Amino acid sequence: MVAENDPLVRFIDVQKSYDGEILVVKKLNLDIARGEFLTMLGPSGSGKTTCLMMLAGFEPATHGEITLAGKPINNVAPHKRGIGMVFQNYALFPHMTVAENLAFPLQVRGMSKADTEAKVKKALDMVQLGDFGHRRPGQLSGGQQQRVAVARALVFDPDLVLMDEPLGALDKQLREQMQYEIKHIHQSLGVTVVYVTHDQSEALTMSNRIAVFNDGIIQQLASPDNLYERPENAFVAQFIGENNKLLGNVKSVNGQSCEIEVDGGGVVTALSVNVAGPGERASLSLRPERVIINPEIGSCPNVFDGRVEELIYLGDHIRTRVNVCGHDDFVVKVPNASGHAQLQEGNTVKVGWTMEDCRALDIYE
């Protein structure tokens, strides 16, 4: 028996190679809980889509085991896995109407005509396309086709739905709207979703947990807020959100904190997260919005002089590029609040940050 709180999907030591020389997925261990919205995020070629295709059954795992609801599925054909899937370009069948597309998985399962019609109608209503059943996919807009694809993947009540960059072809505004719709459908149905994307803001908006892939390895698996605020290595820090990177040598490590001698001069006190030890190279990660302009004296341990190089007005904030400790790509987001610092290009200002906001990590090139 499978207990309710057992993971729905387990990847156990999964490896994948296409050519027998390069491992695309190196050693994947991942548990996905029931009802979870898990996003696989990573740059192209990081192995995330391969993992999804192995789960769907379209690519065999070279090594390791994948289980679904406790049962190994390595040797189960794709059409017997009962997993819904939304493809990158929707993959709606152009020779069928929208209603026929939705009825297809039900007919395959031998459902009666009346039941099929009822379920199709319900699914179309769910994505607010109740009147579009008789249309062909070619007559719908991109967003509508996307909704049909989602409805089709859900209409046969699968426990698990896979989505492979489903919003990639939509424009920005529509993409954001669809993100919320998919999120709401997930919440109301309680279905488990595995979502693949290379768009980090999409991942942050929708997911319960995000697995950041790079180089065939999960770099970090965490909730969106943890991923953003507490990246565990330099790749994650750079890939998620905007990040200031300062390179230097570790001077000393004292429990939680450490001191880093930055290449351009100056010693920064930072949170020791992922450093090899004194004398080794390290990179510092600092979010632009956590940098304080002209901090009160004594409020933070790290205060440096910076020369304002460039100001970019972005409405809600002003992106300010500052030269700090010999790094001229240091960015500070100055909120456009009343009484914010009035900076001019060429000015020298004091910039500071706390120890907790500055994370000392490994080196990622």
Next chain:
Amino acid sequence: MAMAETSGAPILTVDGVPLKTQLRRATQRSRWRAIGLVAPLFLFVLVTFIVPIGDMLFRSVDNPTLTQFIPNTVKALDRWNGRQLPDELTFEALAKDLKLARMGQTIGRVASRLNFESGGMRSLITRSARKASKLRHGPYKEAMIKIDKRWGQRETWATIKLVGQRYTVVHYLASVDRKFNSDGDIIMQPEVRQIYVQIFNRTLWISLLVTVICLVLAYPIAYLLATLPMKTSNLLMILVLLPFWTSLLVRTTTWIVLLQSNGVINDLLVWIGIISEEGRIRMIYNMTGTVIAMTQILLPFMVLPLYSVMKTINPYHMRAAQSLGANPTRAFWKVYAPQTIPGVGAGSLLVFILSVGYYITPALVGGASGQMISNFIAYHMKSSLNWGLAAALGTILLGGVLILYWLYNRLVGIDNMKLG
């Protein structure tokens, strides 16, 4: 307000010229240029293709020989009721016509024209003409019957009256193994002359067979071409096109080398021991040879339209269908195959139309049982010189193809067709 403006007087430009006139003037230059670009090809096609074909098709009903060369007889026979022998005046007209035709050296054409309709007429006409030239005065009736007693038979005159029509359907009747009897009713040809219906049926059957075999063979190849990686599929494409670039004659004669009784395949089978020396299989100079050679030659015409359609099918559709629970077979028939129908239709129509009119290959490898309608058209064009019958057979063939095209348009829709 706006409605009243548009529905009222014609819209004028700033200068007061009606907008439509101004528009026509503005686009005149480009219209003339378009006509100029099209004109050379249009004239070429008109002069070398449409006019000759129209003329040829016209010959299937055109029947000038008798009205031209024995006009008085034909005119006299207009009054004839067809029940008894014609009157003395008709005989006189005939005798004089024959005499004139003999002097004008057109008697041979009259004789052959009549001979198409009824065997033995050639000798009757030439002999009678020779003797009639010596007749100086009437009564012509007895004199003519004395020359040949067939002039005393009603059927002879019925044949002349029939063939004497300026425009005729006899060629079409002959094309479907029918003719007029002496009473003017449509009857079957004598059994030994009933060939064309059978040949038409055989032509359709061979074309259908070739089309089906081509489809069965081409479908998997086209699928591979469309789904394999670029490098492999390019090589495969070259293999498909290579025969396409080879001369039709070379390919057909190659089949003779391969398939004949002492050919490569029979030798191989004997050597392996599957068949005995005496049991060599006849694979050429019959219908089998025609079908094999035509299939090989027409295969690219099926592969290319199929390929161009399959290339556009999203490869994720098969995966999508499987993720929705359909096994691969079902996914193929429900999702993939329906999307290839435009290609199947285009390829089948193309191959079928090409094979219906095929000539060289059946002529070379068809033997007696593998001849198709085009071979008979060619025979009547070149050997028997019965152009009227050749034109009628050709017109029927063309009509059949047009009907097929119309049917296809009704069933599948011609705009669904994709040729590449």
